[in-house]
Amino acid sequence: MSSITFKVMDVPDAFRDREKLRSWLNDVAREHGHGINELNFVLMSDDALWEYNQRYLGHDELTDVITFDGQTGIGLSGDVLMSYDRIRENAVIFGATAQHELHRVMVHGLLHLLGHKDKTKADRNAMRETEDHYLARLK
Numbered sequence: 001m002s003s004i005t006f007k008v009m010d011v012p013d014a015f016r017d018r019e020k021l022r023s024w025l026n027d028v029a030r031e032h033g034h035g036i037n038e039l040n041f042v043l044m045s046d047d048a049l050w051e052y053n054q055r056y057l058g059h060d061e062l063t064d065v066i067t068f069d070g071q072t073g074i075g076l077s078g079d080v081l082m083s084y085d086r087i088r089e090n091a092v093i094f095g096a097t098a099q100h101e102l103h104r105v106m107v108h109g110l111l112h113l114l115g116h117k118d119k120t121k122a123d124r125n126a127m128r129e130t131e132d133h134y135l136a137r138l139k
Contacts, residue, residue, distance in 0.1 A: 111127060
């Protein structure tokens with residue numbers, strides 16, 4: 001039985017239609033041959049995510065998402081930490097709604113747990129295409 005939770009830390013709750021999101025995320029994992037054990041999506045401020053980025057990854061920069069793999073056995077497990085501020089700013093930059101950008105960051109984090117990489121330009125392009133594929137299915 002999968003457990004997908006949505007948590008909000010000192011920012012507005014931007015998660016809408018949680019059951020639809022759970023179903024969508026489970027479908028993405030299932031299409032990659034995986035089930036979800038325990039997955040936490042946490043929405044926080046730039047400052048809070050920056051602290052995680054600095055403390056655990058040694059990066060002194062703002063980011064929209066950090067994924068921590070919590071795999072301990074059967075099914076995917078992990079935490080997807082997301083910046084509410086970066087998501088809203090990126091939505092404006094990319095001409096998207098904040099909800100669309102939130103969903104992109106959510107699936108991006110899940111794709112990392114499923115083994116997708118984004119360190120090279122080719123990997124980033126492939127990741128973006130995969131994100132777009134799954135975003136088109138979330139209606």
